[in-house]
Amino acid sequence: MKAQSKLYFYMILSTILLVFIAVWSLNTGVYDFGDRSAFEVLWKVIVGESDLSLSDKYIVWDVRASRIVMTIIIGSMLSVSGTSLQGLFRNPLATGDLIGLTAGATLMAAITIVLGGHFREYLPEAVQFSLVGIAAFIGSLLAMLLVYKISTSGGKTNVVMMLLSGVAISAIGFSITGFLIYISKDEQLRDLTFWNMGSLAAATWTKNIILAVILIISYTILLPKGKALNAMMLGEKDAQHLGINVERLKKQIVIIVSLMVGSCVAFSGTIGFVGLIVPYILRLLFKSNYSFILPLSAIFGSVLLLTADTVSRSVVEPSELPIGILTAMMGAPIFIAILLKFKKSV
Amino acid sequence: MKKFILAASVLMAIYSCKKEVQKPTENGNELVAEAPKSNNKIVTLNGGITEIVAALGHEKEIVATDVTSTYPESLKKSSENLGHVRSITIEPIMAVSPTLILGSDKDINPELMGKIKASGIKTETFKQEYTVEGTKKLIADVAKAIGNTDYQKLNDKIDADLKQIQPIAKKPKVLFIYARGNMMMVAGKNTPMAALINLAGGENAVNDFEDFKPLTPEAVVKANPDVLFFFSSGLQSSGGNEGALKMPGVSQTNAGKNKKIIAMDGGLVSGFGPRLGEAAVSLNKLLVESTK
Numbered sequence: 001m002k003a004q005s006k007l008y009f010y011m012i013l014s015t016i017l018l019v020f021i022a023v024w025s026l027n028t029g030v031y032d033f034g035d036r037s038a039f040e041v042l043w044k045v046i047v048g049e050s051d052l053s054l055s056d057k058y059i060v061w062d063v064r065a066s067r068i069v070m071t072i073i074i075g076s077m078l079s080v081s082g083t084s085l086q087g088l089f090r091n092p093l094a095t096g097d098l099i100g101l102t103a104g105a106t107l108m109a110a111i112t113i114v115l116g117g118h119f120r121e122y123l124p125e126a127v128q129f130s131l132v133g134i135a136a137f138i139g140s141l142l143a144m145l146l147v148y149k150i151s152t153s154g155g156k157t158n159v160v161m162m163l164l165s166g167v168a169i170s171a172i173g174f175s176i177t178g179f180l181i182y183i184s185k186d187e188q189l190r191d192l193t194f195w196n197m198g199s200l201a202a203a204t205w206t207k208n209i210i211l212a213v214i215l216i217i218s219y220t221i222l223l224p225k226g227k228a229l230n231a232m233m234l235g236e237k238d239a240q241h242l243g244i245n246v247e248r249l250k251k252q253i254v255i256i257v258s259l260m261v262g263s264c265v266a267f268s269g270t271i272g273f274v275g276l277i278v279p280y281i282l283r284l285l286f287k288s289n290y291s292f293i294l295p296l297s298a299i300f301g302s303v304l305l306l307t308a309d310t311v312s313r314s315v316v317e318p319s320e321l322p323i324g325i326l327t328a329m330m331g332a333p334i335f336i337a338i339l340l341k342f343k344k345s346v
Numbered sequence: 347m348k349k350f351i352l353a354a355s356v357l358m359a360i361y362s363c364k365k366e367v368q369k370p371t372e373n374g375n376e377l378v379a380e381a382p383k384s385n386n387k388i389v390t391l392n393g394g395i396t397e398i399v400a401a402l403g404h405e406k407e408i409v410a411t412d413v414t415s416t417y418p419e420s421l422k423k424s425s426e427n428l429g430h431v432r433s434i435t436i437e438p439i440m441a442v443s444p445t446l447i448l449g450s451d452k453d454i455n456p457e458l459m460g461k462i463k464a465s466g467i468k469t470e471t472f473k474q475e476y477t478v479e480g481t482k483k484l485i486a487d488v489a490k491a492i493g494n495t496d497y498q499k500l501n502d503k504i505d506a507d508l509k510q511i512q513p514i515a516k517k518p519k520v521l522f523i524y525a526r527g528n529m530m531m532v533a534g535k536n537t538p539m540a541a542l543i544n545l546a547g548g549e550n551a552v553n554d555f556e557d558f559k560p561l562t563p564e565a566v567v568k569a570n571p572d573v574l575f576f577f578s579s580g581l582q583s584s585g586g587n588e589g590a591l592k593m594p595g596v597s598q599t600n601a602g603k604n605k606k607i608i609a610m611d612g613g614l615v616s617g618f619g620p621r622l623g624e625a626a627v628s629l630n631k632l633l634v635e636s637t638k
Contacts (some may be wrong), residue, residue, distance in 0.1 A: 002580075010567060029437050029441075030437055030438050030441040031437050031438075031440055031441040032441065054466055055440055055443065055465065055466075055467075058464070058465050058466070059437060059440055062461075062465075063436055063437050063440075063461070063465060064437075103348050182560070186557075186558065187432055187453070187557070188451065189457075190430065190432035190433065191432065191455060194432070194433060201435040201436075202457040202461075203458075204460075283606070286436070313435075313437075316431065317438070318426060318427075318428055318430070318437075318438030318441065319429035319430075319433060319435075319438070321433070
């Protein structure tokens with residue numbers, strides 16, 4: 001019980017931190033609200049006061065607030081997907097990027113951007129508008145199924161095979177994406193680079209509702225899995241002896257993670273390393289206790305991505321740095337740190 | 347302080363709009379035609395369109411532009427540069443509180459377009475065709491959008507300029523090259539460069555594909571251009587004439603053997619705005635020079 005109250009304490013503390021960052025993020029941007037702060041304007045929007053100019057309202061509600069919410073959801077999902085995969089594979093380097101989900105999603109997105117013009121008109125209008133997003137989601141699911149097919153035999157999944165097939169799929173995905181970049185026109189190339197580096201600028205409330213539904217479904221299933229993942233650390237056989245249904249756990253994690261990663265890539269492009277950085281830092285703080293780091297990674301993922309995104313849109317005003325550049329800058333040193341640690345233990 | 351200056355400049359702007367534009371000239375009763383003043387704050391997201399708005403006398407109303415809007419140069423000081431049109435986001439646009447956004451239908455990505463529509467700012471997008479007729483139509487359309495019907499003089503100027511083009515007996519084959527990252531691209535059919543080359547009395551060296559394709563040594567030798575054509579900035583970045591002559595395959599072509607390399611300002615070549623005539627004449631001069 002003591003551990004439980006300690007967890008709540010950390011959860012509340014990190015949520016307060018997240019709220020502070022969100023307020024700072026809301027007040028950051030090139031648009032000038034005159035003598036009010038963005039926070040006051042948002043409050044007026046919420047309570048429905050009518051003395052606001054339309055563009056003040058639009059910037060605060062439809063641009064900044066919706067972007068902050070989307071960043072919070074995506075940061076959280078990316079981070080939780082990394083944490084769950086690492087628990088499942090008992091490997092701190094396992095992330096959605098590593099088992100080929102991101103590559104699958106990016107590939108489908110790239111195909112749609114470059115070749116979409118040829119089949120776009122045969123589709124219903126609602127589909128046309130979100131074509132790239134839907135394609136990315138399908139791509140991530142296909143990659144997952146393929147990885148699963150290759151690495152599973154007789155109902156048992158071989159983790160090493162899974163990682164290797166992930167590497168193979170990434171290689172195929174990026175080579176085809178590279179070819180598409182080569183044949184793309186200039187404006188398509190711009191879209192592709194943006195897609196490859198991620199961006200949260202296209203946030204809308206409609207997208208947030210879809211993402212929130214995915215988040216709730218995923219977390220209801222995933223977040224209580226901390227104990228099971230702790231048991232997994234002893235090895236699959238021992239976990240089985242402790243009464244964990246290992247195969248079922250694997251299936252659940254794999255399907256839900258591909259759902260989360262696919263929808264993240266669909267709405268914001270490729271934002272790498274979030275699923276690597278957050279669990280790593282949390283493991284430093286709480287060892288590998290998944291009952292702690294699974295729920296905490298949900299909040300710290302948001303903290304990290306919201307900080308990065310706010311920085312990305314304030315350093316080179318009036319343009320923005322692609323967010324993927326920033327997360328990679330933070331992530332790459334951590335990647336190396338993990339490798340060095342491994343080297344010592346071998 | 348910032349807000350004070352902003353308020354002051356807004357007041358000044360309003361005040362200057364009220365003033366009657368009457369400049370008595372030498373003979374005392376002639377009025378100089380000036381653009382009708384309006385309180386428009388315009389964001390232009392395309393080099394050619396920016397030039398048209400400025401040429402119609404509305405330069406003062408432009409509050410922000412994209413990276414391709416390099417002309418007139420005075421805009422650098424008076425307006426905000428929002429960067430590349432494909433990576434512009436909605437907030438910096440709204441930060442300059444525009445009343446009108448103008449762009450070409452090909453440039454603005456659908457995501458941004460959706461946001462602009464939702465923001466309620468009046469927006470006009472135009473089809474840009476790389477022909478003389480297309481440019482004239484664009485000028486007329488942009489003029490209509492900013493409420494100025496006095497555009498005929500711009501179109502007349504294009505016609506007058508085009509009349510100065512000297513026909514070249516043997517059409518030189520011109521290959522346009524530009525650097526994209528570390529890849530050299532050449533201009534095929536339906537590019538502004540090909541259109542301008544044809545206007546200026548030359549012939550585009552490659553016509554078996556559209557848009558831009560990476561340059562390969564074999565393709566360069568096969569096309570065998572008489573002249574190599576660059577953006578001034580591009581030629582500089584690839585090491586000037588020396589660098590251009592070292593490009594793969596170039597030494598085997600007529601252009602390489604005779605060292606015929608020309609360069610023009612990028613905005614002038616690809617703008618297809620009010621300076622279309624000027625651009626064609628300058629290119630024509632360069633081509634006449636290079637065929638001597």
